[in-house]
């Protein structure tokens with residue numbers, strides 16, 4: 001699994017702590033200590049479902065874990081089940097996104113307000129669209145063919161699924177908290193993540209690969225690539 005604090009991949013068995021049983025079923029804490037020495041934080045889930053016990057030959061029974069889980073809530077770090085922000089994304093783009101992820105389970109409309117504002121910020125700062133309503137900014141970005149087709153399609157879907165035509169406030173005051181359509185808040189986050197990849201993660205990856213190739217060319221006494 002990937003540690004949601006530091007994003008380092010690790011393999012570890014969960015430590016379980018049984019809390020007991022209530023009307024809905026068994027509850028337990030599922031805990032992983034992150035083995036990365038720079039991190040070293042606990043990853044903690046609150047889990048509800050069916051308790052599984054081991055029954056040693058000597059008698060008695062010991063709680064092992066909960067399986068299957070009906071509910072598995074990430075308690076530490078507090079967050080959603082969305083992927084964490086890639087480290088390549090500069091902080092002034094991550095605040096609204098992180099907030100949108102955090103409030104998603106409790107309030108999709110608050111989440112959508114934050115993700116619309118985040119999207120608008122990316123379009124203005126990175127795509128260089130003329131500040132206008134979000135719908136017009138999306139239109140400008142699409143007209144100028146700024147995105148590969150898979151991103152253009154999902155960006156366009158924001159206006160459709162959000163029914164911008166019927167709710168002009170969404171487009172004019174992006175941070176306003178107003179009702180959302182089913183799936184809208186999640187789609188907004190999907191689109192922001194796709195744009196993070198497009199503008200920050202992929203270029204960093206390409207730059208890294210290019211540097212590695214140039215190093216090899218240099219070692220071989222050849223001129224670097226352009």
Ligand SMILES: [Zn+2]
Nearest residue numbers: 003006034039
């Ligand atoms: Zn960690």
